[in-house]
Structures are given as C-alpha cells and as structure tokens.
Amino acid sequence: MLVMMNWLIWNCRGAGKKNFVSFVKDCTRIYNLGFVAILEPRIGNFRADQVIKRLGFECVVKADPVGYSGGIWCCWKPSVISIRVINVSRHCIHLHVDPNNQGGWFMSIIYAHPQESLRLSLWEELKSYKNQLQGPWCAAGDFNSISCESEKQGGSPANRAAINRFKDCLDYCELADLGAKGPPFTWQRGELLERLDRVVANPLWRSIFSSASVTNLTLPPSDHCGLWLRMNLSNQASP
Template identity: 35%
Template sequence: MNALAWNCQGLGVALTVRNLKEECFRRKPLIVFLMETKQKAKYVRKIRRRCGFQEEWLVDPVGRSGGLAIWWAESVKVEILFSSVNIIHTRVSSSVVDTPEFISFIYGPPIEEDRKLCWQEVTRISRNVNGSWLCMGDFNDILSQSEKMGGDLRAWRKILNFRSFIAGCDLDDLGYTGARFT
C-alpha cells in the first residue's frame, strides 16, 4: 500500500498546495495524511478534490494551529474508530491491495506535556489492536540524536521516554522515504 504523510505546516500557501498536488499525482498514494493544515474543512475539501481523492476525514484546527486530514481512494475502505486533535485511529481494508488492518495517524503535539497525553492515548489504543497495525505521521520526537539537525541536542531523558513509549506499544521504526530531515 502506498501512503503519504506530510506535516504541511499550513495548506493556505499556493506553493504547498501545488507541491501536494504534484506528489499525489506522481506517487499515487491510496491514503494521504496531512498534519497542521491550519484550514477549516471547506478549504481542505476543495484541495482534496483537486488532488483527486474521493473520501476524507477532517479534524479542524484549534485557532490558528493544528488541523488533520485523511484522504483516501475509492479502492480503500476506512472506518474511523477514534479521532482527536492529534490522533485518528482507523480500521482499513481493500479488495485491491494489501493494507494493514489498523492505521493510526498521529501528529505528536510540540509541547512535551501534551505529547505525554498523546502517547498515553496511543498506548491505550495499542492494547485494543488485534491484527496488523501501522502508525504514521509526525511524532514530534526522536529515537536518537542522529535524527536531529541543528540546535541543541535533545535531552536523553526525552529520547529514552520516546523509546520506552515505542517499545511499550510494540512498535518498530520502518523508516521513511524522502528528504533526510522531514
């Protein structure tokens, strides 16, 4: 299954929309997950149609931050099991392509205390997953210093907390495709 996750940092910029549309037509993902859309549903829906997707689930931003969108092709069935400002947990199926049974789309809050609450919710979800499970998105955290470029080093306590969360949910890092620091 081909999927695209992008922290677009706002869909209100013409260049961002053009790049998103190009990526959708070039890569032909069956599912697109956008974080930090910073736009209300009506606008995001218009962009979805321009990118060629039929189905959607949207979480409006709070004020001028956040906003999540999942778009998917008709060949994929997506059932929303849980939705919040940071997590959309789904059951996915397709008669055309192999998919994980569950996909959790995650946008980790930039504030550490909020991130802890998000990890608690993902941990709760993990206890109820029986089948293949993919978590994708921007966790706003790192597993090692090599994943960071510039600025101060991340505190080891934070890295170890994130590693503990990943291990506690029995998750594995599958890597990514794209620019080294995305």
C-alpha cells in the same frame, strides 16, 4: 498479480498556500497515491472543506486545527482502498484498512504537539489503543520527537528524558521503526535538523508487509519531508 499501494503522510505546514492544491495533485499523479494524510494544514471548517474538495479524493476525515495549531486530514480513493474510521482525536486519527476483505489492519495517523509536555497525552492514547486492538498495526506521521541523539543535528543538546518517554511509548506499543530511504533528517530550521517524521509498525504488520518501504521526500513548500509509504498488497492477508 502484484498491486502496490502508495501512501503519502506529510506535514505541509499550511494548506492555504497558493500552489498547495496543484502541488498535492502533482504528487498524487507522480507517486500514484491512493491515500494522502495532510498534517498541520492550519486551516479549518469551510475553508478546509473547499481546499479538500479540490484535491480530488472522494473520502475524507479530518481533525480540525485549534487556531493555527495542529490538524490532520486523511484523504483516500475508495476505488483503491477501503477504510473505516475508528476514532478521531486532536492529535491522532485511527483507521481500519481492509483493501481486499481479508481481515485488514489498523493505521494511526499522528500529529504530535511540538511542546513535549503536551505530547504525553498522545503517548497515553497510543498505549490505551494498543491494549484495545488485536491485529496488524502501523502508525505514521509527525511525532515531533526523536528516538535517539543521532536523530538531531545542531541546536541545543537533545532532551534525553523526552527521548526516553517516546521510546517507552513505542516499546510498550511494540511499534518498531521501519526506517527510510532518502534524507536522514525530516525537518530543518536553519542549522537545526531533526528526524521528527517516521513510520512505525508492530511485528504482525511487519511480517505481513515484509517488503514495505518508506522514502523521505523533500517537498519544498514545507520544512518537513513527506513520508512515501509503499506496500505490496499481494503480501496482505488475514491476521
């Protein structure tokens, strides 16, 4: 029997908005989501806990924002998927996913700092993590980076040095872009469009989930597209 696993990774640009909870609940129902990662919620502590509780997910791990900057929430249904938290840092949550007790795989949910000089520590974190793990690995989220000049339209010329540093990190970690259906750019501000959000994975993960797909969803409350990641569990096996 084929079982499809549906994940949403989304920079919502603020989870304190009036209709945020109902909007996420609608997405959960429409896309049959078992896991939702919320990036840049812009609220923390007690207020964040109140909003998260209303989303209806039994399991949650979060990296609180610093003021209004950053933040990651990972929410999932244990009846759908088994997840163990490995590490939480300001810009990344590392998870181990084992849906059917066959060895599982690693998942990193990313929110990279919008300032390029402050992203470098995240690139180093991912390189260090790569040296420690063995097995299938996927990373998804808002990398706040483009991997080539064609992923930017409008605004000032692309920063070639920043592109190279991002590509060097992905190459070192053996993380290749899964591509995406839908809009080619995932973020827009006025006439400036960029592909900042993506899903990448190492060769072992891609061989196991060879039919995995990503769709960029236009979700109007935010200026970022959500990443709808679909994986067929019948393909998942022990590495």
